[in-house]
Amino acid sequence: MGKYLIAITGASGSVYGLRTMGALAAGGHEVHAIVSPWGDHVIHEETGRPFSSWIKELGLCRDRVYAPGDLAAGPSSGSFALDGMVIVPCSMNSAGSIASGIAGNLIHRCALVSLKEGRPLILVPRETPLSLLDLRKLTSLAEAGAVILPASPAFYQKPQDIDGLVDFIAGKILSRLGLEQRLFEAWGSPLKNSPWGSEAARGQP
Numbered sequence: 001m002g003k004y005l006i007a008i009t010g011a012s013g014s015v016y017g018l019r020t021m022g023a024l025a026a027g028g029h030e031v032h033a034i035v036s037p038w039g040d041h042v043i044h045e046e047t048g049r050p051f052s053s054w055i056k057e058l059g060l061c062r063d064r065v066y067a068p069g070d071l072a073a074g075p076s077s078g079s080f081a082l083d084g085m086v087i088v089p090c091s092m093n094s095a096g097s098i099a100s101g102i103a104g105n106l107i108h109r110c111a112l113v114s115l116k117e118g119r120p121l122i123l124v125p126r127e128t129p130l131s132l133l134d135l136r137k138l139t140s141l142a143e144a145g146a147v148i149l150p151a152s153p154a155f156y157q158k159p160q161d162i163d164g165l166v167d168f169i170a171g172k173i174l175s176r177l178g179l180e181q182r183l184f185e186a187w188g189s190p191l192k193n194s195p196w197g198s199e200a201a202r203g204q205p
């Protein structure tokens with residue numbers, strides 16, 4: 001099983017981050033989490049509850065949830081060996097800080113550590129439209145080794161509801177981390193008679 005750091009910043013689409021955390025925890029992975037103050041604000045806005053109320057439901061361990069201002073926390077160091085980090089959703093503010101190499105909080109520091117250590121780093125922007133400045137910072141991040149995975153759900157899966165859209169993005173993230181995902185059916189390989197896609201496989205929410 002792997003060791004993953006998932007960060008939620010203050011962009012819309014907080015449920016993508018929550019679903020990714022839940023799916024990894026449900027898959028038996030060690031999940032470390034950081035939520036920025038604006039990330040928590042948006043979680044509250046979009047789910048009606050703060051992040052603290054999701055921790056248990058997502059199957060996360062409280063000791064592995066770090067304060068964004070705690071630059072002395074374990075993941076701040078390159079010796080804290082992670083199999084991957086995902087910022088989902090990733091605000092343009094956080095993308096800009098990381099692209100500039102500014103480690104003003106633990107999320108930005110960990111992203112910069114992932115890049116310097118050559119470890120997988122996935123950023124999931126939600127912003128639209130993108131300004132030239134946004135495009136430039138995302139390009140810089142891709143050039144530095146990050147994977148830019150926009151929160152753009154596909155419709156060929158014929159999603160029945162919001163869960164279907166969220167599962168598609170969380171499943172894409174798991175795939176890009178090199179993990180098996182059963183949140184949605186990969187094109188051409190139906191998961192008939194599979195328990196996946198159920199609440200249990202997905203984790204919460």
Ligand SMILES: Cc1cc2nc3c(=O)[nH]c(=O)nc-3n(C[C@H](O)[C@H](O)[C@H](O)COP(=O)(O)O)c2cc1C
Nearest residue numbers: 009010011012036038039045091092093094126127
């Ligand atoms: C309800 C709400 C939705 C927001 N959605 C986005 C968004 O989709 N993309 C984005 O880049 N910023 C968005 N913002 C603005 C960010 O929260 C703001 O830039 C903040 O400084 C991000 O800080 P952080 O990167 O430390 O989380 C949103 C703010 C609020 C209150």
